[in-house]
Amino acid sequence: MSEARARLLRTATELFYAEGIHAVGVDRVIASAQVTRATMYRHFPSKDDLVVAYLTQADEAIRARTVAVRAEDATPEDVVRAVGRQIAEDIQREGFRGCAFLNAAAEYPDPAHPVHRAVLKHRQWFLATVTELFADAGETDPEPAARHFVMLRDGAMAAGCLTDPKPIRDTFLLGIEGLLKYRNRGRPKPDG
Amino acid sequence: MSEARARLLRTATELFYAEGIHAVGVDRVIASAQVTRATMYRHFPSKDDLVVAYLTQADEAIRARTVAVRAEDATPEDVVRAVGRQIAEDIQREGFRGCAFLNAAAEYPDPAHPVHRAVLKHRQWFLATVTELFADAGETDPEPAARHFVMLRDGAMAAGCLTDPKPIRDTFLLGIEGLLKYRNRGRPKPDG
């Protein structure tokens, strides 16, 4: 990855996330990245490609940190908690502006559009992953629990940038704890 | 309200909601509403004013239907359920494209912007109203329950237009039932 490309992607991420995608023109991006128009169009044939690259990068980062948390030596329940804690941290991080994917979907409603598809791809992965997590935790029917988790996450991410993030964060973490408490556990695992 | 103004507002609602706000220019709106440029700018001094009017109208519609459901002769718990059912119906309605307010907030992140403020105003009212509903239902600490309700709503509304709405709807309604079941009830009301 060339220096210019990296700068381009970093700047695009900052601007698109902070201000919205349609609100930021290519001129803004190239000016902030200190790159020429020609350079940008060499690396990203169109603005849409840049947007997809922005979301793909975000997707990869989240996957990586999820892999990392699963690699730690923790009980399955604590892995769920850890993923929840990551989300809680996101929400109270400075400059938090909601979920990059939900925000992008709001701007690209057409399901056939590459940007929209990138959003769906990330969300499919996330739901599948959380379902695995609940299955690991001995949930007899993990999908409903995972869907509940994702719903709380989406709500927390959507609301966390609209008011004081603290109560949102607390509500979210409490919701996750409730989910872990009142769930349908299967036969406890031999080592659990 | 003049005929032209009504047509303008109706068209704006359809287009902004379906395609996003920045994605729809004034030209599109006036063409679809079969109105002249001058007429539009007579009623709405700027596009922002039109957008705010669109959200204000949506806000009023939701307030009205909430008032209606509270006026019915139902137990406080059933009022909560009824509000939840309204949201569930929204989600599976054809042409559902998520929460108009969350979508707008994604496009207008600046908290000082009139459009963003219209979003916040609606959300403040909604949280306060749901808090009242839980208080009516005898919740000793209604705000956390209301926040939980709103979080599920936001998550359901955000996700309901990205995949098959049915499982989202079911997850949401199940979450609301769980919320009503495992809550902190105060001394039961004399008539309950």
Added chain:
DNA sequence: GACAAGATAGAACGATCGGTCTACCTGAGT
């Protein structure tokens, strides 16, 4: 020393953006 990749700089494209303007018509109220 040749060559190609990647960068620079900047002009230019047509389309669309939100918004202003002039000019004329119509119908209801006083």
Added chain:
DNA sequence: ACTCAGGTAGACCGATCGTTCTATCTTGTC
């Protein structure tokens, strides 16, 4: 009869949109 709000029609504004282009320079690598 007069006024005036509300409507039509359409030219026009500067700015910005995403995109393409030519032309030159640097920096390895073969």
